[in-house]
Amino acid sequence: DGGITQSPKYLFRKEGQNVTLSCEQNLNHDAMYWYRQDPGQGLRLIYYSQIVNDFQKGDIAEGYSVSREKKESFPLTVTSAQKNPTAFYLCASSIGGRAVMNTEAFFGQGTRLTVV
Amino acid sequence: AQSVTQLDSHVSVSEGTPVLLRCNYSSSYSPSLFWYVQHPNKGLQLLLKYTSAATLVKGINGFEAEFKKSETSFHLTKPSAHMSDAAEYFCVVTLSGGYQKVTFGTGTKLQVIP
Numbered sequence: 001d002g003g004i005t006q007s008p009k010y011l012f013r014k015e016g017q018n019v020t021l022s023c024e025q026n027l028n029h030d031a032m033y034w035y036r037q038d039p040g041q042g043l044r045l046i047y048y049s050q051i052v053n054d055f056q057k058g059d060i061a062e063g064y065s066v067s068r069e070k071k072e073s074f075p076l077t078v079t080s081a082q083k084n085p086t087a088f089y090l091c092a093s094s095i096g097g098r099a100v101m102n103t104e105a106f107f108g109q110g111t112r113l114t115v116v
Numbered sequence: 117a118q119s120v121t122q123l124d125s126h127v128s129v130s131e132g133t134p135v136l137l138r139c140n141y142s143s144s145y146s147p148s149l150f151w152y153v154q155h156p157n158k159g160l161q162l163l164l165k166y167t168s169a170a171t172l173v174k175g176i177n178g179f180e181a182e183f184k185k186s187e188t189s190f191h192l193t194k195p196s197a198h199m200s201d202a203a204e205y206f207c208v209v210t211l212s213g214g215y216q217k218v219t220f221g222t223g224t225k226l227q228v229i230p
Binding site: 006033035040041042043045088090092094104105106107108109110112 | 125148150152157158159160161162165206208210218220221222223
């Protein structure tokens with residue numbers, strides 16, 4: 001089945017440690033996104049990538065890093081520089097590209113990160 | 117530039133009564149519009165999407181939305197709320213004409229009272 005997979009579902013991290021969240025899709029989508037979700041704040045865009053080997057900062061990129069070495073994969077690293085990393089993280093993908101209409105984003109099931 | 121505004125952060129309805137979740141958008145180009153639903157600790161599921169073919173869009177679970185260009189709105193409705201509809205709903209806009217970028221509203225939490 002085609003879809004987008006995030007792992008792990010729950011993740012605990014000690015303060016000062018970096019941690020990497022996995023996101024894999026087999027939908028052959030060009031575009032991939034990382035969002036952070038906090039109660040009452042909706043989804044905020046961290047990073048997005050429209051094509052392999054290219055990515056752009058979103059609205060809240062500080063303290064995060066990404067890579068896009070393969071079309072299928074868009075891992076997110078939460079670094080120790082992120083001051084308040086405890087949140088629910090959602091990865092999404094869409095067809096992307098130019099002049100593409102009416103294409104929705106597909107979401108993973110999310111990773112809940114807790115800093116202890 | 118594009119943006120989307122969900123006018124209510126919380127909506128509370130009684131079971132069996134109509135649901136109205138409001139969404140307004142702005143876009144320099146012809147937008148694509150979507151509604152997603154999120155149940156607690158889950159990913160987002162597509163409810164419906166607007167294509168240029170029809171302004172009244174029907175989605176899953178009895179939801180529908182009407183695209184009104186003159187009002188720049190895309191409100192989500194359901195004739196009769198069910199307890200299982202309690203969730204958070206997101207209005208989303210994307211646009212073409214350049215690289216596609218997805219913009220989310222801040223979400224509306226729907227509470228259904230027995």
